[in-house]
Amino acid sequence: MYYIGVDIGGTDVKTAIVDKKGNILAKAQCPTLAHRHFSEITKDFCLTALEALNKSGKTLDDIASIGVGIPGIADHKTGRVIFCTNLNWFDIPLKEEIQKYIDKPVYIDNDATVAGYAEYINGVSKNRHSSVFITLGTGIGSGIIINGKPWSGFHGAGSELGHAPMDFRNGIQCSCGNKGCVERYCSATAIIRMAREAMDGLDNGLMLSKCNGDLNNLTAKIVIDSAKEKDPVAVSVFDEYIENMCKMILMVICIIDPEVIVLGGGVSKAGEFLVDAINANIHKHLLFKTVAPPEILIAKLGAEAGVIGAAMLGLEER
Amino acid sequence: MYYIGVDIGGTDVKTAIVDKKGNILAKAQCPTLAHRHFSEITKDFCLTALEALNKSGKTLDDIASIGVGIPGIADHKTGRVIFCTNLNWFDIPLKEEIQKYIDKPVYIDNDATVAGYAEYINGVSKNRHSSVFITLGTGIGSGIIINGKPWSGFHGAGSELGHAPMDFRNGIQCSCGNKGCVERYCSATAIIRMAREAMDGLDNGLMLSKCNGDLNNLTAKIVIDSAKEKDPVAVSVFDEYIENMCKMILMVICIIDPEVIVLGGGVSKAGEFLVDAINANIHKHLLFKTVAPPEILIAKLGAEAGVIGAAMLGLEER
Numbered sequence: 001m002y003y004i005g006v007d008i009g010g011t012d013v014k015t016a017i018v019d020k021k022g023n024i025l026a027k028a029q030c031p032t033l034a035h036r037h038f039s040e041i042t043k044d045f046c047l048t049a050l051e052a053l054n055k056s057g058k059t060l061d062d063i064a065s066i067g068v069g070i071p072g073i074a075d076h077k078t079g080r081v082i083f084c085t086n087l088n089w090f091d092i093p094l095k096e097e098i099q100k101y102i103d104k105p106v107y108i109d110n111d112a113t114v115a116g117y118a119e120y121i122n123g124v125s126k127n128r129h130s131s132v133f134i135t136l137g138t139g140i141g142s143g144i145i146i147n148g149k150p151w152s153g154f155h156g157a158g159s160e161l162g163h164a165p166m167d168f169r170n171g172i173q174c175s176c177g178n179k180g181c182v183e184r185y186c187s188a189t190a191i192i193r194m195a196r197e198a199m200d201g202l203d204n205g206l207m208l209s210k211c212n213g214d215l216n217n218l219t220a221k222i223v224i225d226s227a228k229e230k231d232p233v234a235v236s237v238f239d240e241y242i243e244n245m246c247k248m249i250l251m252v253i254c255i256i257d258p259e260v261i262v263l264g265g266g267v268s269k270a271g272e273f274l275v276d277a278i279n280a281n282i283h284k285h286l287l288f289k290t291v292a293p294p295e296i297l298i299a300k301l302g303a304e305a306g307v308i309g310a311a312m313l314g315l316e317e318r
Numbered sequence: 319m320y321y322i323g324v325d326i327g328g329t330d331v332k333t334a335i336v337d338k339k340g341n342i343l344a345k346a347q348c349p350t351l352a353h354r355h356f357s358e359i360t361k362d363f364c365l366t367a368l369e370a371l372n373k374s375g376k377t378l379d380d381i382a383s384i385g386v387g388i389p390g391i392a393d394h395k396t397g398r399v400i401f402c403t404n405l406n407w408f409d410i411p412l413k414e415e416i417q418k419y420i421d422k423p424v425y426i427d428n429d430a431t432v433a434g435y436a437e438y439i440n441g442v443s444k445n446r447h448s449s450v451f452i453t454l455g456t457g458i459g460s461g462i463i464i465n466g467k468p469w470s471g472f473h474g475a476g477s478e479l480g481h482a483p484m485d486f487r488n489g490i491q492c493s494c495g496n497k498g499c500v501e502r503y504c505s506a507t508a509i510i511r512m513a514r515e516a517m518d519g520l521d522n523g524l525m526l527s528k529c530n531g532d533l534n535n536l537t538a539k540i541v542i543d544s545a546k547e548k549d550p551v552a553v554s555v556f557d558e559y560i561e562n563m564c565k566m567i568l569m570v571i572c573i574i575d576p577e578v579i580v581l582g583g584g585v586s587k588a589g590e591f592l593v594d595a596i597n598a599n600i601h602k603h604l605l606f607k608t609v610a611p612p613e614i615l616i617a618k619l620g621a622e623a624g625v626i627g628a629a630m631l632g633l634e635e636r
C-alpha cells in the first residue's frame with residue numbers, strides 16, 4: 001500500500017505519494033492562500049494530492065490513508081484541528097472535509113511532530129530507540145518519537161517543547177502569553193535578540209558589516225558565521241546560545257531521555273559547528289555525569305520531511 | 319504467575335509477592351543498614367523476599383520475575399545500578415547479585431517510576447491512557463507511564479522531572495549542582511523555604527505558633543494547614559507554591575501531555591485542597607486555552623506503591 005502525505009504551510013501546501021518505507025513516488029503542491037475558508041484550502045490540496053497520485057501511476061485503490069501535518073495541534077480521536085494559529089483555524093473538522101474528496105482514513109498531527117517521525121522512518125534517526133526532533137527556527141517546534149510512533153499526548157497538546165517554561169520567574173515575555181518559554185532562548189529569533197543586545201552601542205564589527213550596517217538585516221546565520229570566524233562579540237553570543245541549548249537539552253533528558261536528539265530548522269544548518277559546541281558543553285549540565293547524553297544529530301530530510309512524516313502517520317493504527 | 323517486588327529505601331527494604339493485577343499476597347521487610355556493602359544488603363533482602371514467598375504459600379516455580387525499585391537510576395539493558403546516591407551505589411551489578419539468590423529475570427527501575435506504574439496497574443490512574451506520577455517530598459521524583467509501561471528513557475536518566483530546569487538563569491542553587499531545578503520550587507522543601515522567607519522578621523502568627531515558636535519545626539504540613547485556616551502569610555506562600563506547581567505542570571503538558579497527573583509524597587496529603595487550587599489556577603498558564611489540561615489525581619497506594627510497581631516491572635517483556 002501507499003500513503004498520501006500533506007504538509008500545510010503558511011505559503012504552500014505540499015502533497016506526496018509515499019511508500020511504506022518513507023520514499024516519495026510523486027509530489028505536487030499548491031499555494032495555501034491562507035486567508036481563504038478552510039473548505040476551499042482543503043479542496044485545493046485534496047485535488048493537488050490526487051494530481052500527485054496520478055503522477056505516481058497509482059490509484060486510490062493503492063492508497064491506505066492520508067496524513068496531514070499542520071502548524072498547530074489536532075485531536076487524534078475526532079480528526080478536528082484544535083488550533084492552527086497562522087491559518088486562523090480553530091476547532092475545524094478537517095478529517096471530515098478531506099473525506100469529501102478522498103474517502104480514506106485521515107490522520108492529522110503537528111508539523112514538527114511529523115517531521116520528526118519522517119526522520120525516524122527514513123532519515124537521520126531511522127529506527128533509533130527514541131528521538132526528540134527539535135526545529136530551531138523563528139520559533140521552536142518539536143516531535144517526540146517513542147516506541148516507534150509519534151507522541152503528541154493524550155489531548156494533542158504535547159510535544160510543544162518551545163513553550164515549556166525554562167525561566168518561569170523573570171523570563172522574557174513570549175507571544176504565547178507566558179514568560180520564559182524555551183523558544184525565547186533557543187530559537188533563531190533568540191540568537192538575533194541576543195546578538196542585538198550584545199551589539200548595542202557598537203558601531204562596527206564583523207556582524208554589523210555582514211548586515212551592511214543595518215541591524216534589521218541581522219540573521220542567525222550571520223551571527224553563527226561570524227562566530228565561526230571568531231568575531232569576539234559573535235562568539236560570546238553563540239556561547240550563551242549553546243548554554244541555553246544545553247539547558248533545553250537537559251530538560252529533554254530529565255523527562256524523556258531519548259537515544260537521539262535531532263536538530264532541524266534554520267539554525268541546524270550550522271551543522272557540526274553547532275553539534276560540536278553542544279557536545280563540548282553538555283556534560284557540565286548533566287544530572288548524572290556518568291550517563292551518556294543523547295546523541296545530537298542534524299536532520300537530513302529537509303523540506304520533504306513534512307509530507308513523508310504526514311504520510312507515515314497511517315503506517316499502522318495509532 | 320506471581321511476581322516478587324522489592325522497594326529499597328534508605329531505612330528499610332520492603333518485599334512482597336504480587337499477583338498480575340497488582341494485589342499483594344504477602345509482605346516482609348528488613349532494615350537496609352545502608353552503610354553495608356551492596357552484596358550484604360542484597361543477600362538480606364533476597365532472603366526477606368523468600369520469606370514473603372513462603373508466607374504467600376507459593377513457591378519459586380510460581381514466580382515469573384523479580385522487580386526492584388531503587389532511589390536512583392539503572393541501566394535496563396545490563397541490570398546494573400548506575401547511581402543510587404543515598405546508598406552510595408555507583409555502577410553496581412545488582413541483577414547479577416540478586417540472581418545468586420533468586421534465579422529469575424530481574425528488572426530494576428527508579429522508585430518514583432515504579433510507584434507511578436503501581437498507580438497505573440492497580441491505583442488511582444488504573445488503565446488511564448498515560449500518566450505522569452510526581453512525588454512531592456524532600457525532593458521531587460517522577461514516573462512517566464505511556465503505552466502501558468513505565469518510561470525511563472534510553473539511558474535510564476529520564477523521568478527525573480525534579481531536576482528539569484525551570485529557572486535556568488537566576489534560579490536557586492540545587493544540590494545536584496545545577497540552578498533552578500523544578501524541585502527547588504515544587505517540593506516540600508520548597509514550601510518550607512518559601513514560608514521561612516515570608517516569615518522573616520515576623521515574631522508571631524499562626525505558623526510560628528504551630529511550630530512552637532521555633533522555625534526549625536516548620537513543615538510543609540504546617541504551612542498548608544495554616545493556609546487552610548486562612549492565615550494570610552501561609553495563604554500567600556501557598557498561592558506562590560501553586561503558581562510554581564502550575565508552571566511545572568505546564569512543562570509536563572508541553573512535553574508529555576498525559577491524560578492524568580498523579581501527585582504523591584508528603585505534600586499530596588493536602589488532597590483536594592491542593593488539587594482544587596491547581597485546577598483553579600492552571601488555565602491561565604496553558605498554552606492552548608481550549609484544550610483540557612490533564613486531570614490531577616492524588617495517589618492512593620501509599621507506602622505499598624513501591625513493591626507493587628517494582629513487582630509489575632516483570633509483567634511483560636519491556
